[in-house]
Amino acid sequence: MKIASYNINGINGRLDNLLRWLKETSPDVVCLQELKSPDNRFPQIALLDAGYHSIWHGQKSWNGVAILSKYGEIEETRRGLSGDAEDLHSRYIExxxxxxxxxxxxxxxxxxxxxxxxxxxxxxxxxxxxHASKLQGFNMPVALVGDYNIMPTDLDTYKPEKYIDNALFRPEARKLFEALIKQGWTDAIRRLHPDERIYTFWDYMRNAYSRDAGLRLDHFLLNSALNESLLLGGVDKHVRGWEHSSDHAPVWITLKVERN
Known part of the structure; x- marks a missing residue:
């Protein structure tokens, strides 16, 4: 089972790139972020023609998340997080x-x-x-996938000193990420590549991609029921170099999970 995560940074404007990447790599499940599209403009038909069923939680101009699957109709279990009734941002779907x-x-x-x-x-x-704590209480495999907008360690940025006062690298956010991990989650990419500088994001400014001045912001957290199934993982870095690309590249893992 191959699961991928891709901050597409505008699904309709970059649909051709998305479809090209899906055809090239054929992941089984894809988690998309930053759709920047209201629900009624989500390209469901184009994705279905490409072989993917989908569920989505859109928002005009901002945010937005979706899950694509080659396994057929998707059983949605949640959209949004509890704890703040006034938060209308489209940031979580399950x-x-x-x-x-x-x-x-x-x-x-x-x-x-x-x-x-x-x-x-x-x-x-x-x-x-x-919410992750509740998921840990279920006796089933769980993966929390997406753009966390957090660099957990110095290894996750090309220049740590540059980001001291950046929200992506502030110790307050990193400590909360660490507390989340301590519930029993495994950072899949870091487990597979413990000492490598692996990036998933390159800014559009200052030739960041060509200089490989990147950040690792996109993560897969696996619970113990799924961690033992982890086989491979990496970043399709070359996609970031395509014309009109997102500033993120797709990230993926493969799991020893048989098709039901």
Whole structure:
């Protein structure tokens, strides 16, 4: 079972790139973030023609998450996180696919720091942690997949000193991420590549991609029921180099999970 995560940064404007990548790599499940599309403009038919069923939680101009699957109709289990009735951002959707609970998330960026956006980010992580704790209580495999907008360690940025006051690297957010991990989650890419500088994001500015001045923001957290099934994982870095690409590249893992 191959699961991928891709912050598409505007699904309709980059649909050709998405379809090209799906055809090239054929993942079984894809978690998309930053759709930047209202629900009624989500390209469901084009994705179905490409072989993928989908569920989505859109929002005009901002945010938005979706899950694609080659396994057929998707059993949606949740959209949005509890804990803040006033939060209308489209940042979390969850489904049960081929025996695995998959949560797709787009965690708030939080910049500028300090400020209300950073405080919202911290509160959102705490809400995610509360929901993740409930998922840990279920006797089934779980993966929390997406753009976390957090660099957990110095190894996850090309220049740590540059990001001291950036919300993506602030110790307050990193400590909350660490607390989430300590519930019993495994950072899949870091487990597979413990000492490598692996990036998933390259800014559009200052030739960041050509200089490989990247950040690792997109993560797969696996619970213990799924961790033992982890086989491979990596980043389709070359996709970032395509014309009109997202500033993120697709990230993927393969699991020893048989098709139901």
């Amino acid at each position: 489904a049960f696919i081929n025996g695995v609970v998959i949560g797709c998330l787009y965690l708030p960026n939080g910049n500028p720091f300090p400020g209300p956006k950073f405080e919202y980010k911290l509160k959102w992580i705490k809400r995610l942690t509360a």
